Amino acid sequence: MTSLSFNFSSADRLTQQVEEQFDAELARLRDLVAIPSVAWESFDLSQVERSALKVQELALEAGFEQVEILRASYGQGKEGMPAVVAQKPAAEGYPTFLLYAHHDVQPAGDPALWETEPFEATRVGDRLFGRGTADDKAGIMVHLAAVRALWQVLGEDFKVGVTLFIEGEEEAGSPSFEAFLETYRQKLAADYIVVADSANWKEGVPALTTGLRGVISADISVRVASHAVHSGMFGGPLLDAPTVLVQLLASLHDSQGSVAVEGLIHAPEPEVEYNTEDFRRDSGILPSMKLAGRGSLTSRLWAQPALSLIGMDITPVDSSSNTIAASARARISLRLAPGQDPAQAHLFLEKHLEAQNIHGAQLTYQAIDSGQPYQAELEGEGAQLALAALEEAWGLEAVATGMGGSIPFIASFKEAYPQAQILITGVEDPDTRAHSANESLYLPDFKKAIVAEAIMLAAKS
Numbered sequence: 001m002t003s004l005s006f007n008f009s010s011a012d013r014l015t016q017q018v019e020e021q022f023d024a025e026l027a028r029l030r031d032l033v034a035i036p037s038v039a040w041e042s043f044d045l046s047q048v049e050r051s052a053l054k055v056q057e058l059a060l061e062a063g064f065e066q067v068e069i070l071r072a073s074y075g076q077g078k079e080g081m082p083a084v085v086a087q088k089p090a091a092e093g094y095p096t097f098l099l100y101a102h103h104d105v106q107p108a109g110d111p112a113l114w115e116t117e118p119f120e121a122t123r124v125g126d127r128l129f130g131r132g133t134a135d136d137k138a139g140i141m142v143h144l145a146a147v148r149a150l151w152q153v154l155g156e157d158f159k160v161g162v163t164l165f166i167e168g169e170e171e172a173g174s175p176s177f178e179a180f181l182e183t184y185r186q187k188l189a190a191d192y193i194v195v196a197d198s199a200n201w202k203e204g205v206p207a208l209t210t211g212l213r214g215v216i217s218a219d220i221s222v223r224v225a226s227h228a229v230h231s232g233m234f235g236g237p238l239l240d241a242p243t244v245l246v247q248l249l250a251s252l253h254d255s256q257g258s259v260a261v262e263g264l265i266h267a268p269e270p271e272v273e274y275n276t277e278d279f280r281r282d283s284g285i286l287p288s289m290k291l292a293g294r295g296s297l298t299s300r301l302w303a304q305p306a307l308s309l310i311g312m313d314i315t316p317v318d319s320s321s322n323t324i325a326a327s328a329r330a331r332i333s334l335r336l337a338p339g340q341d342p343a344q345a346h347l348f349l350e351k352h353l354e355a356q357n358i359h360g361a362q363l364t365y366q367a368i369d370s371g372q373p374y375q376a377e378l379e380g381e382g383a384q385l386a387l388a389a390l391e392e393a394w395g396l397e398a399v400a401t402g403m404g405g406s407i408p409f410i411a412s413f414k415e416a417y418p419q420a421q422i423l424i425t426g427v428e429d430p431d432t433r434a435h436s437a438n439e440s441l442y443l444p445d446f447k448k449a450i451v452a453e454a455i456m457l458a459a460k461s
């Protein structure tokens with residue numbers, strides 16, 4: 001797949017070095033996982049401060065001399081969560097790599113669903129279980145371990161510049177991200193941006209993520225009457241608001257389960273295919289359920305829009321009575337194919353709902369969120385370097401994959417540093433269950449990810 005050639009002459013020494021230091025890296029990862037650093041306002045935010053301090057300590061230990069904890073102001077006098085920024089300047093004439101990961105995590109969710117303690121990294125076979133073991137505390141450790149190995153093996157010949165940037169609010173939607181790039185634009189400037197927050201193709205098969213879907217969300221409210229009334233007295237001519245709303249929502253998909261909103265685009269067909277049995281196993285879909293949509297599974301996951309109903313405000317069953325509800329509200333989330341403009345997608349969605357509002361309800365569409373999709377230039381030197389380094393570390397050709405999820409800040413990086421090449425790597429795999437109970441990291445691939453990153457930086461040193 002790769003057409004350029006790179007100097008990987010230190011690959012064997014780096015591989016051996018990573019092997020030697022690996023147990024210590026795992027211990028450091030366990031320390032990070034032990035801190036429940038959820039950056040949501042309803043959680044104990046002092047834990048995010050603790051994890052920032054821990055990352056700072058680990059960065060100093062890895063050999064960085066200058067390590068700062070920084071934050072940016074945004075909105076009306078709000079302060080972002082603490083990010084850790086460490087710098088090793090480039091030798092004259094050598095490029096700089098910005099290494100990104102995040103130290104905040106998703107909440108653990110229902111503890112009953114976990115088979116191990118969420119904030120106590122627990123090894124079972126080849127996997128390490130715990131919240132953040134993969135997303136994204138392993139990403140932090142890939143960067144730190146690679147840098148440590150490079151100092152050990154290359155010493156003075158470790159010439160590329162490295163800027164470590166560990167964000168503290170990714171799972172909270174990165175509210176101060178753009179302000180942060182604005183405030184520290186000079187400090188974070190780089191030739192390559194390595195984002196270690198994505199996934200490999202499957203256990204044992206490396207991938208570079210070259211496409212990301214965008215995402216928008218919106219609230220749809222309907223009102224059918226000025227107040228709720230008795231269904232015995234008015235039911236018949238007056239439809240209740242939830243019924244009108246679910247009819248509207250049902251119109252968003254066609255009978256095969258493809259999104260039916262006119263104007264939404266599909267990106268080109270991906271080169272790889274996701275095996276149907278693998279998808280069924282990884283997703284937990286019931287055997288009786290048909291797979292929705294059309295085209296290859298990878299196209300449906302990466303290159304087509306996907307719409308989910310993620311919340312609804314109607315009367316809960318336990319407090320229901322024979323009443324015709326006057327209003328109802330739903331929140332939908334719409335994933336967008338690479339190439340789709342989020343602002344346009346909002347317009348298409350709103351237009352669709354207005355056209356489908358056949359009963360004449362008072363309809364309100366409120367845009368909540370917008371995240372840009374992303375498409376990498378696969379032919380670029382950076383992407384070629386990353387693919388070659390992954391292949392070298394795994395001894396196996398790397399797959400260029402799309403990703404169904406979205407990393408909206410990638411577009412912010414692209415905007416702030418148009419010249420930089422963005423390389424999206426990661427340690428997750430289809431069974432990682434990021435954001436869900438029993439999140440885990442596949443350790444053999446974690447080790448290889450460290451080697452690959454070290455090889456990549458060495459090739460430019």
Ligand SMILES: [Zn+2]
Nearest residue numbers: 135136170197
């Ligand atoms: Zn993440």
